[in-house]
Amino acid sequence: MGDPRTRLEAMLARLRERKFRITPQRLAVLKILSESRGHPGVEAIYRQVQRDFPTTSLATIYKTISLLKELGEVLELGFPEGGNRYDGNRPYPHPHVVCIRCRKIMDLDLAGFEGLSREVSAKTGFRIVNHRVDFFGICPECQEKNRKSVLP
Amino acid sequence: MGDPRTRLEAMLARLRERKFRITPQRLAVLKILSESRGHPGVEAIYRQVQRDFPTTSLATIYKTISLLKELGEVLELGFPEGGNRYDGNRPYPHPHVVCIRCRKIMDLDLAGFEGLSREVSAKTGFRIVNHRVDFFGICPECQEKNRKSVLP
DNA sequence: CTTCATGCAAAACATTTGCAGCTGG
DNA sequence: CCAGCTGCAAATGTTTTGCATGAAG
Numbered sequence: 001m002g003d004p005r006t007r008l009e010a011m012l013a014r015l016r017e018r019k020f021r022i023t024p025q026r027l028a029v030l031k032i033l034s035e036s037r038g039h040p041g042v043e044a045i046y047r048q049v050q051r052d053f054p055t056t057s058l059a060t061i062y063k064t065i066s067l068l069k070e071l072g073e074v075l076e077l078g079f080p081e082g083g084n085r086y087d088g089n090r091p092y093p094h095p096h097v098v099c100i101r102c103r104k105i106m107d108l109d110l111a112g113f114e115g116l117s118r119e120v121s122a123k124t125g126f127r128i129v130n131h132r133v134d135f136f137g138i139c140p141e142c143q144e145k146n147r148k149s150v151l152p
Numbered sequence: 153m154g155d156p157r158t159r160l161e162a163m164l165a166r167l168r169e170r171k172f173r174i175t176p177q178r179l180a181v182l183k184i185l186s187e188s189r190g191h192p193g194v195e196a197i198y199r200q201v202q203r204d205f206p207t208t209s210l211a212t213i214y215k216t217i218s219l220l221k222e223l224g225e226v227l228e229l230g231f232p233e234g235g236n237r238y239d240g241n242r243p244y245p246h247p248h249v250v251c252i253r254c255r256k257i258m259d260l261d262l263a264g265f266e267g268l269s270r271e272v273s274a275k276t277g278f279r280i281v282n283h284r285v286d287f288f289g290i291c292p293e294c295q296e297k298n299r300k301s302v303l304p
Numbered sequence: 305c306t307t308c309a310t311g312c313a314a315a316a317c318a319t320t321t322g323c324a325g326c327t328g329g
Numbered sequence: 330c331c332a333g334c335t336g337c338a339a340a341t342g343t344t345t346t347g348c349a350t351g352a353a354g
Contacts, residue, residue, distance in 0.1 A: 059319090062320070080228075081230070097272060116262070119262065127290045129252070132284065136284070137272075137273075137278040172309095175310080207311075209310070210311090211344090211345080212309080215310085236344090
């Protein structure tokens with residue numbers, strides 16, 4: 001933590017450092033990932049990139065994301081049903097809340113979560129290298145919509 | 153909690169109660185899910201059922217598991233890479249440790265985990281209905297294997 | 305007997321890959 | 330220039346589905 005650069009600059013620096021080319025398509029993807037707080041999916045990124053570069057293919061989006069994953073510059077939130085989501089702002093594991101109605105995904109700061117990996121290590125003997133913590137539910141907005149449509 | 157019946161009996165009772173037929177194939181899947189503590193995958197269940205009923209198809213395994221999911225009698229641990237795993241003993245969300253080397257999955261009893269859903273609700277306003285908590289790492293056995301093969 | 309389950313094959317769908325042609329540095 | 334990137338299309342792999350046959354109750 002405490003890196004003074006913006007996430008976009010950090011990503012670009014990592015690409016240069018590893019001698020990967022910075023193409024217009026890649027730059028567009030990096031910008032979206034570094035600016036968005038909403039954990040966009042591949043399709044959302046695709047549509048947004050196409051506004052500026054209409055010939056861009058889905059394969060290129062996938063390849064760029066895959067590259068960023070290898071560089072450790074994006075966190076992939078994979079779901080068994082597909083439709084993976086991406087976080088370019090905090091590219092390290094952290095808890096999320098997922099709205100099962102509108103598919104919104106928010107970051108979560110959980111008090112006293114840090115010690116958990118250690119507790120798991122101590123209890124199981126596993127060397128823990130990663131974790132995934134998701135809470136699923138209905139967000140305030142969707143609860144409100146539901147209330148309006150159910151009660152007259 | 154405190155149900156005196158075995159898991160197998162509970163599953164069978166649920167099927168009867170909802171007027172679903174108890175076929176030999178279904179019984180075989182139920183037995184495997186209720187007896188195994190190892191979170192078997194579809195392929196593992198398939199191979200085991202085929203020992204007794206060689207004509208059984210993968211589709212039937214999927215359909216049976218899907219039925220048990222609807223009845224709330226099995227917990228599905230889906231993974232983005234596929235190869236979902238199933239828990240017939242504790243068919244409600246709970247934390248797991250996953251060995252990324254041998255794919256072993258173990259249940260995890262985490263002190264003071266119960267309060268978390270409430271904390272998330274309070275912080276985000278979400279109505280939480282489900283959660284998924286996995287820790288990934290190397291199990292003691294795989295650490296040992298690795299040590300042997302790396303050091304002479 | 306009638307309805308529901310099985311088993312086969314084909315479909316579905318997100319993601320990956322192969323390759324010819326293009327382009328960043 | 331030319332290694333590496335793009336875009337297209339075809340492949341992949343798990344899970345789902347349609348339908349004719351078969352068996353549970």
